[in-house]
């Protein structure tokens with residue numbers, strides 16, 4: 009993800025912005041294009057950068073306040089860059105009654121971050137979800153698209169370890 | 184055997200569809216012996232795709248690659264014991280199959296004819312091998328889920344072979360829109376999204392409108408926590424939804440549909456998109472469907488993580504590209520919906536029922552169920568039951584049958600305490616009402632709702648006040664904030680319940696809760712607020728004594744409410760000091776290798792010591 013701290017628009021993001029332009033063009037004449045375009049932006053950048061908001065607003069001819077309003081309404085969109093791995097602890101009913109809160113506590117402790125925060129090494133972002141539809145396997149956590157089932161607080165360390173190791177092996181690999 | 188490929192193309196009319204089906208039924212692929220591997224979301228998470236690959240290579244190794252085929256199916260149901268494999272020829276059900284088990288299954292069972300005992304599902308010590316004889320399956324009535332587990336959801340040919348798109352063909356070639364609406368009305372089908380509104384009536388409203396442009400929408404937002412019925416249909420039998428939508432579109436006179444799928448279901452989106460593309464290739468979506476002059480197109484719109492977008496007007500606002508805030512009704516969507524055009528919105532399961540009821544006829548469909556609620560209902564059984572997963576029963580089946588006969592009873596060895604039905608709009612059913620029939624009216628009488636089908640079983644370790652707090656927190660987070668009663672009222676209710684959980688409640692709080700609940704119910708703009716107080720009201724009604732214990736005895740009998748918990752170190756403590764080191768407030772005292780103690784006054788009840796102790800020496804109560 010972005011290298012420069014000051015400008016969120018790093019070199020690699022320039023390329024992504026061009027890609028975004030193509031996407032916007034392909035959606036341009038569709039009704040209700042704003043949300044699909046934002047979804048594409050989110051998966052392209054891992055968040056919705058300021059530059060992208062300006063571009064979307066201009067090209068789709070939607071006022072800035074509306075674009076911003078939509079972004080902040082939906083939890084899927086993030087205005088801040090997220091870590092390489094987004095950990096979501098399910099706090100849906102099935103997971104909750106099977107001890108999801110204790111898993112959340114263990115994760116906060118292991119990562120030394122709170123909900124919505126990212127670790128300083130930019131590896132993990134901690135978030136919560138409200139049911140991923142895998143309730144038969146409760147309690148579960150999702151790390152990006154991987155489902156981890158029947159998680160125990162004592163098993164959290166091992167799960168995190170696997171991702172840390174993966175990162176070390178694939179230093180250069182980028183999404 | 185015949186070459187089916189020459190039939191796999193654009194289907195021009197009903198006769199060609201029949202010819203294709205007949206060809207498929209005679210084909211080698213259809214008639215080959217099969218090993219079914221569950222590719223539902225749950226089993227994939229448990230590693231079923233690796234098991235599938237292992238089967239393919241093992242069969243090849245043993246020279247069976249030609250004779251036997253491996254089929255990926257939609258959710259078979261008992262997600263908790265996945266990955267699941269079913270052997271087609273003798274219906275053997277294998278659970279928790281690992282890659283290293285595959286060789287055994289192939290060599291001992293498929294070649295040697297001997298069932299691999301240790302992979303069977305035990306029922307009270309006895310191992311049952313046949314799927315159809317397992318209580319979990321025997322006690323169900325799979326109608327809507329008829330294809331889940333039998334066909335490959337990514338192959339339209341599979342769906343067509345088992346009678347798919349036959350209902351569409353019947354509708355387009357022999358019925359008028361009016362007749363379709365009538366048939367749906369006769370069936371007595373009620374919407375499966377929660378409110379239970381009669382589907383025929385809804386379609387009738389939209390049909391009456393003279394507008395040229397109308398829309399048909401499928402609600403696949405499935406936001407209720409603990410519900411995964413719609414997910415399983417989307418992933419396991421997507422064509423049944425598409426077929427239902429096309430029939431609906433024909434009935435009301437619409438030529439454009441959208442399926443709104445929540446962001447959390449990437450696999451569902453993927454499979455549905457494959458299904459839509461295939462239907463388009465076969466000419467079942469697009470212009471001039473089956474040569475009848477009827478046009479219909481279908482697109483997926485993905486949600487972006489907002490529970491309220493499951494509400495119909497919010498969903499519409501969201502498809503239009505806005506913040507998903509609900510609008511006041513009337514005007515109802517059937518009059519003024521998407522882009523101000525008449526719109527019908529139905530739930531995934533509702534649409535999946537349509538081909539079924541068209542094929543068998545509305546009157547036959549209405550044979551199942553209770554007087555006022557017909558057909559079957561799918562429930563997502565989860566929580567502390569032995570086999571959690573997806574189950575389908577006739578409407579009106581007693582709750583007890585789901586929990587005990589199908590779910591196998593409570594998994595923890597503790598006693599049943601409650602079943603939460605209907606998610607954040609629903610309520611809790613206590614043990615004395617275990618025999619309640621699962622239908623709209625009976626559940627309403629108990630202060631719960633049928634809802635969309637999430638059914639979470641709780642044992643004695645769940646605190647019912649905490650459950651109420653849990654749902655309040657959920658709706659507080661998910662309230663869109665547009666109307667004051669919901670936005671402010673829920674916050675106030677949560678403050679009160681928080682107070683009670685913290686041991687700072689007073690008896691008069693209970694009256695205030697009930698009064699607030701009334702206001703929020705009556706004054707909120709949409710269903711979210713109108714039903715948000717239900718979990719509180721139902722726990723107050725059935726578990727009032729627990730609230731009172733929290734208030735007057737300052738005690739939480741389940742040791743869930745943090746402020747009321749006491750942590751204690753037992754004699755088995757060997758003084759390893761691990762807990763002492765993690766305690767953030769230094770409330771644990773004791774010398775190395777000697778028994779430690781917790782100072783209750785200093786303890787902040789974070790529970791870190793409990794999760795750190797490797798010797799189970801710390802308890803809470």
Ligand SMILES: Cc1cc2nc3c(=O)[nH]c(=O)nc-3n(C[C@H](O)[C@H](O)[C@H](O)COP(=O)(O)O)c2cc1C
Pocket residue numbers: 373374375376377378379380382402403404405406407490491492493494495496528529530531533635709710711
């Ligand atoms: C807050 C809220 C959330 C809802 N979420 C869903 C949902 O996830 N899926 C669904 O089908 N219906 C949901 N509904 C019900 C819909 O508003 C609507 O009644 C339903 O989709 C209509 O389809 P049906 O008649 O087939 O049940 C929700 C309602 C409310 C008030």
Ligand code: FES
Pocket residue numbers: 098099100101102103104138139140141142143146148408409410
């Ligand atoms: S409640 Fe956690 S996956 Fe459904």
